[in-house]
Amino acid sequence: MRRPKKYEAGEATQYISRRAALRKLQLSLNDFRRLCILKGVYPREPKHRRRAQKGSSDIKILYHAKDIRFLLHEPIVWTLRDYKIFAKKSGRDRAIKDFRNLKRRLAMFPEIKLDHIVKERYPTFIDALKDLDDCLTLLFLFSTFPSLHLIPREQSNLCRRLTIEFLHYVIASKSLRKVFISIKGYYFQAEIKGQKVTWIVPHYYPFKPQSRQEVDFKVMSIFVEFYTIMLGFTNFRLYHGLNLAYPPQFPSNMLQDNADTLKDESSFVSDRITALNFELLRTDKVQEDEEEPDIDMELLEQDGDSKRIIKMKQEAQEVSRLRNLFKGLKFFINREVPREPLVVIIRSFGGKVSWDSSVFSGATYDENDETITHQIVDRPSLSTQYISRDYIQPQWIFDCVNQRQLLPTNKYFLGESLPPHLSPFVDAKRDTYIPPEEKALHDPSLIETHAQSDDESEDDAAAEDEDTVEQELLDAQLQRAYQQETAEYKKYGGADGVNEDEEDSDEEDFDGDEQESDDDDEEEELDEKEKRLLEEKQKMSVQSGKVHKVNKRQVHKAEVDEHRLQARMVKPRHRNLFRKLIREKQAKEKEEWLLRKKRRTIETDAKEAKKLAKREARKAAAAAAAAAAQLGAK
Structure with missing residues (x-):
């Protein structure tokens, strides 16, 4: 058996460079890029670049050799080659001014069919719904573009019609769940067939021409070419699921572009919004009730009242209420x-x-x-x-x-x-910074109260005065109680002294040693009583609190020492992972600190602005009162 040579097996045969792929497919770079976008083929990063590049140290664009062999059997390759032949022959006819033959060739212009690619990339309908986010975002963006060199008006019109059809389905099915206003545009999230679809509708601004270095419209246009076919199939399936006629029939004055509409972008956008306020026709000719039928939970009763079933029931009830929120x-x-x-x-x-x-x-x-x-x-x-x-x-x-x-x-x-x-x-239970308003939504007891004006500061001062008065009353009560205790103690001690004198006079027959021991015992009892009273006095007395100062330097030093001990315990093979985790933790802490600092700055500025406005109002009121007084004196 022949021994394989170097780079004839292993990782070197699994990857192919872009130049080699172009030679193998016999396509130009633009056609190859277009084919890869339509088929979903993208460059790969090998584990060992030097082995994959057969010993070369240069950085090359690599593809899986299996993907390139997969592209060899694609019918679009022949269509792209027909494009090249068409360009050569039509150019020749134009050069020799054979316009009769040129007209015949233009009638036989080759067209690319993308239907089989959509079915190939998305075998099931759920797969298409999962990949609908980028599709909708890009088509909504292109629906707002005017006619450009690389973006014909027909393409933007098609994007506009498809997006309107999708929005009509969202309205008819009441599948919208979340919305948000951002700098980029309006975020929407709908739940379709159990899949969450999120997209962005950009803000409408007058179009500003972009240089070619900033945005490559040609590549984006290739993506749009595929996504329009995909969204057309998706809309067809969604409409028939709701017994709606597809394509939807709009009035004749809607979505009909003419010379005036193409010149005025505001009317171009106005027609799109007008179409959204139009009721669609149904295939069954019956206006069904808008309310969603109750979800049958009998199939889930086998698990009893488990937490999962209870959560599903609550979610279903919330969604049913949400669907009729503005009814x-x-x-x-x-x-x-x-x-x-x-x-x-x-x-x-x-x-x-x-x-x-x-x-x-x-x-x-x-x-x-x-x-x-x-x-x-x-x-x-x-x-x-x-x-x-x-x-x-x-x-x-x-x-x-x-x-x-x-x-x-x-x-x-x-x-x-x-x-x-x-x-x-965002996740409500995330570890990063959470604004106090968001905390208050989940737990109203966590609402933070801040002194936002002079009135609030005055109220705080009045509250402090009330606290001091209450504290003085409490001290007076404690003092009176202490005086009563001492008076009772004196009375009790004097009575004991009289009893002791009487007992000494009556009991003269006791020996001297016995009398001395009794006196010592009585003195010890008195000392114990005094100690108990002193302890009770200390418990009843009001003492000023002591501030416990935290030494931040010592705390930081303890944290650093603990971190060093943790780092020493990590195995050498896991040190890179440990450092990555530490860097991520530090980045989160820094981001949280910056957000807290930004929040403090905003609150301080708002407080100062409110105080300044109140001062100006008081000065204006005082000036008006003074002017009124002068007029009254005159």
């Missing part, structure tokens, strides 16, 4: 408020929403409707207000959804300083 409420959105996320949220939980029909199309009722219960406003004041409705800020909608209940609206009125907007996507 029976009518909302009106002012023109300055972003409408798209609010329309999705309100309609997903059973509410009705509208806006000013003179500014945006798609409104269902006007502002003067008396049945409106809440008006969402994002400005400090309004000229005209109705008594029959609550004027709230947009954060109230998000906080109600995250806490799964209708919150009081007094903290969200016009001009009010809003409470902190807490993220629902």
Whole structure:
């Protein structure tokens, strides 16, 4: 048997460089990158790079040789080669000005079919739902783009239509669970077929052109090309699961791009929001009840009242209440408020929403409707207000959804300083810094009270005065009790002395030694009584507390010594892991310290600003009173 040569077996044969892969597939770099994105093939990092690169020390891009052999049998490879042939022949026809032949070739333009790739990468429907996060985030981003060199308007229109269809499914199925406002955009999380799907809807800003060095739109466009096919299949399956007609039929004036719409980006976005406030057609022609049927828990009764079953029942009850959170409420959105996320949220939980029909199309009722219960406003004041409705800020909608209940609206009125907007996507039992407001949600007894104004400081001073008065009264009572005890002691001691004199006069027959021993015993008894009274006096007396000062240097030194002992006990083969754990712990402690410091700074600044505002108000009031007094004197 022939002995294998070096690099003919093992790790050297498992990896292949990108250049070798290009030669093997006979594709250009752009076509190879496109093929890898569509098929889900990505570079790999070997354990031993020198062995994988057959002794070379250069850093190369490596792929699994099995993945490259897998790409050899892909039909898209032939389509990409047809693209190359088409480009050469059409270029030749254009050069010799054979426009008749060029028109014929353009009619036979090769098209890539991605249906089989979607089915290959996602064998089951649940697999597609698990990978829906990045798909939705990227398509929502591209749905806001104008027409660019590498992003045609047809692609952004397709992204817009697919995302609207998905949002309509979320509204119809009431599967939305969590929402959050961030700098990046609006976070949404829906529960579809038992899978949690999270995506971001970006804030709408006028598009600013980006240089090619910052963003590679060509690579992103390839991802979008695959994700549009994937989301189309997913929407089709989801709609048929709810007996909804697919594709949904919108009115003729919606999602129809013309010259005016393409020029005006605000109307381009307005059409998308208008479509969200439109009811979809059903295939069964029956409007089913919006409430979800009760979950049948009889199959789970075998385990009895176990903690798992109880938790599942509670979660099912909370979800059923959450699905109808805004049922029976009518909302009106002012023109300055972003409408798209609010329309999705309100309609997903059973509410009705509208806006000013003179500014945006798609409104269902006007502002003067008396049945409106809440008006969402994002400005400090309004000229005209109705008594029959609550004027709230947009954060109230998000906080109600995250806490799964209708919150009081007094903290969200016009001009009010809003409470902190807490993220629902963090773990409540994490080891890092937790804000006091988040602690108060889980345990109301942990609410921190801070002196935020001069009134609170005055109240504290008054409370301290009351404490001092109570302490003085307690000292006086203790002093009177001590005086009574001493008086009784003196009386009791004098009576004992008289009895002793009488006994000495009557009992003269006792020997001298016996009398001396009796006197010593009585003195010892008196000493014991005095000791007991002194101890009781010390217990009853009020003593000033002693402050126990902690030496931080000694505590830190003890921690360092303990850490060194732990480090010595670690085995040499585990030292790198131990150091990594220590670095992670230090990073968490530093992050927590920075957050606490930031919180203290914010609270201090707010306190100072409030005090300054109160002082200015007092000065203004004093000046007004002085001016009024001068006018009265005149």
